[in-house]
Amino acid sequence: MGISIHRGELGRPDVEQLLAHHVAAMHAFSPPEACHVLPANALAHPSITFFSARRDGTLLGVGALKDIGEAEGEVKSMRTAPAALRQGVGQSLLDAILAEARARGYRRLRLETGRSAEFAAANALYDRAGFTESGPFGDYPPGPFTRFMVFEL
Template identity: 50%
Template sequence: MVRALSPPPTLRFELDDLSRPPVRDLVARHLAGMHAQSPPESVHALALEGLKAPAIRFWSAWSGQTLAGMGALRRIDSENGEIKSMRVADAFLGQGVGRAILDHILAEARGLGLAALWLETGSVDGFIPARTLYQSAGFTACGPFDTYGPDPFSVFMTLRL
C-alpha cells in the first residue's frame, strides 16, 4: 500500500527581530543540535546576537500561530550571500518546510541581486538530510569560503543564482 504524501503546510514568512520566545527557543534548539553533532570549534551556527547583525536577514516561518522553522541570509558582499541557521521545528520535519524555507531564501537572494549563495553544513551523518536538500536545489560541494578554513566536520556548498 502506497501512502500519499500530505501537501506541505501553508507557511507565512516574517522578517523577524528574534524577540519572540518560540523563535528564541528554536534558535537555542538549533545551537544545541549543532553542538551535539560537532566539536565546539566546528560549530558555525550563530547565537541570537550574531543573527541580529546588520548583514543578516532572519525569517521565521509560521503555520497558523505555530512556528514551523527559520532561516537566515548573510550578505557577504555585493554579489555573494551565505545561508545561515536553517532549522525546521521538530513537529514539522518531513513536511516540506525545509524546502519552503530554502526556496524563500533563494528568492530573497535573487531579489537582492546576489549572484551566488554559499553555505556551511556538517559532514557527519546527522546532516545528511540537510546536504540532500541543498543538493536537490542545485548546490554543489566547494572549498571553504569567506572566513572559513578547512574543517573535517564541515561541508561547504555553493549555488550560482
C-alpha cells in the same frame, strides 16, 4: 493552510526557543573546531535577514540570509522545529532565501554545514536544490567534518 514566511521575529519566545535548540544541537553534533553556529543575538546583525516559517501561527522553522559582500550571500541558521520535520519547511525557507538573494542581485549563495549523519536531511535539501560542493569561504577553515557548498544564481 500552507506555510507562511515572515521576516524578523527574533524576539518572539518560540523563535528564541527554537534557536536555542539549534545552537545546542550544533554544539552536540559538531566538533568544536567545526561549530560555526550563530547565537540568536548575532542574527540581529544588519547584514543578516532572518526568516521564520509558520502555519496557523505555529512556528515551523527558521533560516537566515547573510550578505557576505561582492554580490554573494550565505545561508545561515536553517532549522526545522522537531514537530514539523518532513513537511516541506526547509524547502519553503530555502525558497524564500533564494528569492531574496535574487531580488538583491546576488551572483551566488554559499553555505557551510556538517557531513555527519545528523546533517543528512539538510544536505539532501541543499543537494536537491542544486547546491554543489565548493571550497572554504570567508573565515571558515577546511576540515573533514565540514561541507562547503555554493549555488550559482
